[in-house]
Amino acid sequence: MAESPFKADIERVEKEYSEKMTVGATATIPGSSVINKTGSWRVFIPEFNRDKCTRCFLCYIYCPEPAIYLDEESYPVFDYDYCKGCGICANECPVDAITMVRETK
Amino acid sequence: MAVRKPPITTREYWAPGHAACAGCGCATALKLATKAFSEAMEERYGDPNAFAIAQATGCMEVVSAVFPYTAWKAPWLHVAFENAAAAASGVEAAWKKLGRKGKILAIGGDGGTADIGMQALSGMLERWHNVVYLMYDNEAYMNTGIQRSSSTPYGAWTTTSPPGKYSIGEDKPKKWVALIAAAHQIPYVATASIGNPFDFVRKMKKAAKVDGPAFVQVHCTCPTGWKSPLEKGVEIARLAIETGVWPLFEIENGDFHNIKIQSPGGGAKVKREGGRVVAIEFKKPIEEYLKLQGRFKHLFKRPEAIDQLREQIKAMWKVLGVEVTLPKPEE
Amino acid sequence: MPIRTVMKANEAAAWAAKLAKPKVIAAFPITPSTLVPEKISEFVANGELDAEFIKVESEHSAISACVGASAAGVRVFTATASQGLALMHEVLFIAAGMRLPIVMAIGNRSLSAPINIWNDWQDSISERDTGWLQFYAENNQEALDLILIAFKVAEDERVLLPAMVGFDAFILTHTVEPVEIPDQEVVDEFLGEYVPKHAYLDPTRPITQGALGFPAHYMEARYTVWEANENAKKVIDEVFAEFERKFGRKYQKVEEYRTDDAEVIFVTMGSLAGTVKEYVDHLREKGVKAGAAKLTVYRPFPTEEVRKLAKKAKVLAILEKNITFSVGGALFQDFSRALVNESEKPIILDFILGLGGRDVTFGNLDEVTGICQKALAGGKVDEVSWIGLRKEILE
Numbered sequence: 001m002a003e004s005p006f007k008a009d010i011e012r013v014e015k016e017y018s019e020k021m022t023v024g025a026t027a028t029i030p031g032s033s034v035i036n037k038t039g040s041w042r043v044f045i046p047e048f049n050r051d052k053c054t055r056c057f058l059c060y061i062y063c064p065e066p067a068i069y070l071d072e073e074s075y076p077v078f079d080y081d082y083c084k085g086c087g088i089c090a091n092e093c094p095v096d097a098i099t100m101v102r103e104t105k
Numbered sequence: 106m107a108v109r110k111p112p113i114t115t116r117e118y119w120a121p122g123h124a125a126c127a128g129c130g131c132a133t134a135l136k137l138a139t140k141a142f143s144e145a146m147e148e149r150y151g152d153p154n155a156f157a158i159a160q161a162t163g164c165m166e167v168v169s170a171v172f173p174y175t176a177w178k179a180p181w182l183h184v185a186f187e188n189a190a191a192a193a194s195g196v197e198a199a200w201k202k203l204g205r206k207g208k209i210l211a212i213g214g215d216g217g218t219a220d221i222g223m224q225a226l227s228g229m230l231e232r233w234h235n236v237v238y239l240m241y242d243n244e245a246y247m248n249t250g251i252q253r254s255s256s257t258p259y260g261a262w263t264t265t266s267p268p269g270k271y272s273i274g275e276d277k278p279k280k281w282v283a284l285i286a287a288a289h290q291i292p293y294v295a296t297a298s299i300g301n302p303f304d305f306v307r308k309m310k311k312a313a314k315v316d317g318p319a320f321v322q323v324h325c326t327c328p329t330g331w332k333s334p335l336e337k338g339v340e341i342a343r344l345a346i347e348t349g350v351w352p353l354f355e356i357e358n359g360d361f362h363n364i365k366i367q368s369p370g371g372g373a374k375v376k377r378e379g380g381r382v383v384a385i386e387f388k389k390p391i392e393e394y395l396k397l398q399g400r401f402k403h404l405f406k407r408p409e410a411i412d413q414l415r416e417q418i419k420a421m422w423k424v425l426g427v428e429v430t431l432p433k434p435e436e
Numbered sequence: 437m438p439i440r441t442v443m444k445a446n447e448a449a450a451w452a453a454k455l456a457k458p459k460v461i462a463a464f465p466i467t468p469s470t471l472v473p474e475k476i477s478e479f480v481a482n483g484e485l486d487a488e489f490i491k492v493e494s495e496h497s498a499i500s501a502c503v504g505a506s507a508a509g510v511r512v513f514t515a516t517a518s519q520g521l522a523l524m525h526e527v528l529f530i531a532a533g534m535r536l537p538i539v540m541a542i543g544n545r546s547l548s549a550p551i552n553i554w555n556d557w558q559d560s561i562s563e564r565d566t567g568w569l570q571f572y573a574e575n576n577q578e579a580l581d582l583i584l585i586a587f588k589v590a591e592d593e594r595v596l597l598p599a600m601v602g603f604d605a606f607i608l609t610h611t612v613e614p615v616e617i618p619d620q621e622v623v624d625e626f627l628g629e630y631v632p633k634h635a636y637l638d639p640t641r642p643i644t645q646g647a648l649g650f651p652a653h654y655m656e657a658r659y660t661v662w663e664a665n666e667n668a669k670k671v672i673d674e675v676f677a678e679f680e681r682k683f684g685r686k687y688q689k690v691e692e693y694r695t696d697d698a699e700v701i702f703v704t705m706g707s708l709a710g711t712v713k714e715y716v717d718h719l720r721e722k723g724v725k726a727g728a729a730k731l732t733v734y735r736p737f738p739t740e741e742v743r744k745l746a747k748k749a750k751v752l753a754i755l756e757k758n759i760t761f762s763v764g765g766a767l768f769q770d771f772s773r774a775l776v777n778e779s780e781k782p783i784i785l786d787f788i789l790g791l792g793g794r795d796v797t798f799g800n801l802d803e804v805t806g807i808c809q810k811a812l813a814g815g816k817v818d819e820v821s822w823i824g825l826r827k828e829i830l831e
Contacts, residue, residue, distance in 0.1 A: 005115060005116075005117045006117065006120055006121065009120060009178075013174075017173070017174070018173065019173055019652075019653065020173075021653065021656040021657060021659075021660060022172075022173070022634065023535050023596060023633070023634035023635075023660065024533070024534045024535040024536070024596075024634055024635060024645060025172050025533070025534075025647060025649055025653070025657040026634060026635070026643050026644060026645050026647070027170060027171075027172055027173050027174055027175035027643065027644040027647045028173075028643050028644075029173075029174070029175070030120075030175065030177060030178040030179075030642045030643070030644070031117075031120035031175070031176065031177070031178045032120075032122075032173070032174040032175055033120050033121065033122035033123045033169065033171075033174045033175060033176035034120055034121060034122045035122060035174055036122035036123075036124070036174070037122070038121065038122055038123075038124075041127060042127075055109045057109075057111045057112060057113075060111060061111075061112075061113065061133075061137070061302050062133055062299070062302070062339050063133070063136075064125060064127075064128065064129045064130070064132035064133045064136065065121035065122075065123075065132070066117070066119070066121060066136055067121055069115075070111060070115060072108075073108060074108055074109045074110070074111060079121065081121075082121035082122060084127035084128075085127060086127040086128030086129075086328075086335040086336060086338070087128070087335055087336030088128055088133075088335070088336055088337075088338050088339055090336060091336040091337060091339070091340060092339050092340070100336065152639070154639040154640075154642075155639055156639065157508070157637040157639065159504055166648075167648055170644045170646070170647040170648060171647055171648045171650065172647040172648060172649050172650070172653050172657070173647075173653070175644035175647060177642070177644050178642060179639065179642050180636075180637035180638055180639055180642040180643065181637075181642070181643075181644045181645070182504065182507045182508075182637060182644075182645045182646055183644075183645070183646030183647070184500055184503050184504065184507075184527065184530055184646055185500070185526055185527060185530060187496070188496065188497060188500035188527070190497075191462075191492065191496070191497035191498075191500035191501045191504065192500050192501065192503060192504035192507075193504060194462070194490055194492070194497070194501045194504065195460060195462060195490065195500065195501030195502060195503065195504025195505035195506075195507075195508070195512075196504040196505065196507065196508045196637055197504075198459075198460045198462070198488035198490050198501070198504075198505055199459060199460050199488075199504070199505040199506075199508035199509065199510040199637075200508060200637075201488055202459035202460060202486075202487065202488055202510055203459070203508070203509070203510065207639065224493060224494060224497070225493075225496075225497050225500065227493070228492060228493035228494070228497055231493075232490065232491065232492075
């Protein structure tokens, strides 16, 4: 099972994240934004068809979050904890391997 | 099954969970910029992390660095709105004295750069600091709610340039900060776009590797400020290139006579003479770009304004030494 | 061996900076402090100071570059005055909020309008809300010494605040006085290296500085600046004591002169303290029980010392070169606040004088004394008096 490149940050944040005031109000844990699961913003969710994918990497390149990472074979993996459902990946996919579907929770 | 390598490093310096709008073009730009920097630093110094960031107040700063969390996985500093370049100058000087190898990346929107940040930028470039200044250009002061900047294109709706009985929208042509930067005769200036991410990454790496200052202006779609569909963010930026609205070019050492023009694609015919691009016949009319954005909707009732915009675009290409023909839509 | 020589306060400040060995100086010229960056750039050009001197294009960029360099984790110095300091205004709050121990020399000069290049305290006094420590020098030796002291206090882990040292325009900045340049080795022992504990831009341990503070966090961040200012009170005393041990010169937050049996105590700061001490001697010869007190430290405000001082006097005559319109001078406000809840307090009178480089003469001080004596005798006097005003050119 592919691991998110932010797995270590997520684990660190679970252990160390604190609101305790720091000197100069510095944010001392890099990548600690992972504490915000922005997937809750979504209206549409990308559905991925791995069989169609040609591994052009465009979705991986364009995702603003990023909520797409690559597995051991370099296929995209969608991180639904963070995907805001903008649909750029689906719009840009040259082989229509991604479809935006209204999410029903 | 053979493993295909992605065309960019999988190291991450921009983490998810930030509060950028869904479909934010600037977020994509900053993600790619930091990856490009990392590749450049590894190639140049053998250390992919050898950089620090000084950033201006703006959308990207406000969504990414909120005590106690941060989306940044590189050393990062925010001071105020107009002084990213000045702060970066100080960081660069400190790194020099500390003997730290690497490059400083200064980041600002068109908001914090083109107007209030102009002085600090000019000072930093003129003093030849070893800094890359990346201006993410979404063509208005977006963070404060979409007010016009000097980078706002002619005819665009913004909250301070709304169209009306006595107004066309923004009534001044776009000021190109890249040209101002190039007038400082610094080693490297480029325009780029999220519509061509490979060109953008190439240019960021080139900028990061020069000795001395560099400036990159990257076009970023803002669906909120441009009133455009979220999923078309990249498509719109690509159309800007393909229609001639957004020239892709590089100016090195202030050599305005030998500006490097990148091919716009979209079926445009590029004419070269002696290795230089001298003319481009664009095939896609600028209307194809404009019609996808609510900020230009009112122009379709005033086609003379779109013609005016076409003339300004031609004038900008003339500065770049290129004669362009911009088609009108098929009748 | 320390070098005994003569120099202007501007040069003394440059020498102090040289001795403190900052790694980055970013400065912009402005009268009367211009000579400070000029002298420093000579030191750098000659290799006497190993630092990056950034010839910034404005004071706003000067302080911004200082913040950048300090955030990157090095010792930093700059100098300015008047309009330049005012132009830095927003970044001063930022530097304090980010707890960066930047030290800045101020050639105390008036603020426009009208434009005026001569001495008063309005420039640095107007920044008293920023959280910066503030020291004021009576003479050129103090200008040098207080800058060294400022670095040590600012960098103390209990403080971590930026600090400014003010010295009067032209009266000190351009006037040659005897100054002893301390020995570099002793300064090295006194200051040590600056090792950043919370502010650095290091790829091996990346942190984010200058993050946004939501309402849920902002107040606590500000409270830490308040605490740092409170801690500074004790740290300053410690550093003053160590300075005396190492360099032989004694400094106090509030320096008193012939106050023990004084009925009227003149309170002031900066070079005016020199004039006032002479005046006190002159009054004493005439049998008037006068004394003087000089604030060397204005921020953090030395409340405890002021309360002790107030117990000695019947009248505190505050002589100040600044004005907060509709209120009076800043020292008057701060003294009033320190004494407002005391069960017993002296009469506190405010005297605005010396603005825009207007000389303060014994004649002016006689007028002050007259008003104080009238008040002592139970007469009605103004709480705030403008002294030395040329009424003949006013309507």
